[in-house]
Amino acid sequence: MKFHTYNGVFAEEKKLGQKLEIDVDMQYPIEERVQHDDLNETVSYADVYGTIREFVTTHxxxxxxxxxxxxxxxILADYPSLQQVTLRIRKYSVPIDGIFDNVEIEVAGVNND
Structure with missing residues (x-):
């Protein structure tokens, strides 16, 4: 997923913004939850995308x-059926002297039901 956001330490980053790319891995018991080829039995990727888009474009x-x-x-709070979520976020416009494509952070968390 790609979004134009306004994150960064420097004023110009917050004014001009930059592209963030976000990967999300979601783990949940598909073999138990999805029995009838019914979207209501699973986690809607469109809903998760909407949650991510709304969050990164308003914060x-x-x-x-x-x-x-x-x-x-x-994400963990909004989708309690997810057992684990891993996010990777890449920032491309980084004010660091050096030659590289991007910087990336990865975080993971679990729902404790």
Missing amino acids: SFDLIESVANQLLKK
């Missing part, structure tokens, strides 16, 4: 680590 943080941690908490 601003200095650190992508904070984006990742807060978004992880939101």
Whole structure:
């Protein structure tokens, strides 16, 4: 998933924004939950995408680590049937002297039902 967001330590990052890419891995008991080829028995990818889009386009943080941690908490809270969620967030416009494509953070969490 790709979004234009306004995260970063520097004022120009918050003013101009930059692209974030987000990967999400969701684990839940598919073999138990999905018995009838029915979307209501599973987690809707469209709903998860909407949750992520709404969150990253309406919140601003200095650190992508904070984006990742807060978004992880939101997904786990909003989708209690998910057993585990892993997020990878890549930021491409990074004000660091050096040659690289992006910086990336990965966080994972579990629902304790």
